[in-house]
Amino acid sequence: MKTVVSYSLEDTQKFAKEWLASLSQRDEATIVGLYGNLGAGKTTFTQAVARELGIEEPTTSPTFVIEKLYQTKHPFFKRLIHIDAYRLDAGRELTALDFETLVENPNNLILIEWPENVKEILPESHLKIRCEFVDETTRKFEFE
Ligand SMILES: Nc1ncnc2c1ncn2[C@@H]1O[C@H](COP(=O)(O)OP(=O)(O)O)[C@@H](O)[C@H]1O
Numbered sequence: 001m002k003t004v005v006s007y008s009l010e011d012t013q014k015f016a017k018e019w020l021a022s023l024s025q026r027d028e029a030t031i032v033g034l035y036g037n038l039g040a041g042k043t044t045f046t047q048a049v050a051r052e053l054g055i056e057e058p059t060t061s062p063t064f065v066i067e068k069l070y071q072t073k074h075p076f077f078k079r080l081i082h083i084d085a086y087r088l089d090a091g092r093e094l095t096a097l098d099f100e101t102l103v104e105n106p107n108n109l110i111l112i113e114w115p116e117n118v119k120e121i122l123p124e125s126h127l128k129i130r131c132e133f134v135d136e137t138t139r140k141f142e143f144e
């Protein structure tokens, strides 16, 4: 486990870059739960990851569309999938998004905000990042 304190968006960008570099390809998709309250920085962290992956289109929060897919320029994470489960209930709707198919593909990096809402269908082995609001410009990120 590693805890970092970010004092700016630049710090968060740097931590996202370091975190991404620490990942290796798995047999299936890399699934990441972003835990933390509203405003803790889950979407901001995802946007930072997207930037590191060479995604140029803006990654707005998918709250109203639930799921967004992006093609990347990364050597093995060919696709970033950003899911906001805030309005999802018990994973049933995620099943409707064909989550199982996404999980089978080792080229997918799947970042999920509000993973608590879909824990029934999240593999036990998913990576966990805990995001925490400290003050206006400070956030804490804990990588498990
Ligand atoms: N050091 C920091 N790291 C990340 N975000 C920060 C930081 N300081 C301030 N912020 C701001 O905090 C807010 C986090 O919002 P957001 O990422 O949407 O949170 P969440 O998705 O967890 O609800 C953004 O407006 C962002 O600009």
Ligand SMILES: [Mg+2]
Pocket (backbone or CB within 6 Å): 042, 043, 044, 061, 084, 113
């Ligand atoms: Mg968010």
